[in-house]
Amino acid sequence: MPEDSKLAVTEALRAAILAGEYVPNQRLVEVDLCERFGTSRFILRTALQDLAAQGLVEFQHNRGARVREVSLAEAIEITEVRILLEGMLAARAAERVTKSDIAMLRGLVREMRAAMAKSELLTYSDLNARLHAAIRDIAAHETASRLLRQLRDQTVRHQFSLALVPGRPAVSLPQHEAIVAAITGREPAEAQRAMHTHLQSVIEAFRALTVATMPR
16 A cells, blocks of 8 residues: 555545444554554554544544444434435435436345345345445435435444344335335435435334343
């Protein structure tokens, strides 16, 4: 990795955090990270600052950097913000969708349906993320997409936990099908409503996880 490639270091460390290679509250030891990513402490510290601005890393006084833990309560707040942004993007996507976009979205839904039928939960979760990303791409709203990437990154651990809840795909698949039907039907208002319904369901699922993890 080139010494001056701060962006490459930032993205590589971001990917490692999102993949669970570094877990919440784990210290990020500079010397180890410099060795892993083949970079200098100066570039690494700049990358850590960028990831802190994105909400993935936090600094502790006299203890350096660690992976920031996002609580379920914060994940719910983040999803409440996502409702507004993703609802707008779904409506915008319905206005901009092309024939090739329609084929791609319908293909993703078919793959999601097949993954659910085979109980391939991790595959389903990956397809879920790809579908939301595809809608953002079709909407082509740079500011909203940038904000949503940051918000989704912060909740990736909880999204993963949610994907493994028994029966969750059977709940979310019809919601995704409704979103895609509205977008491919070029119905902006319905696309926005369908996205709101889906993300409100995510909030309710997070609340159920909160109750399930409370001390008894």
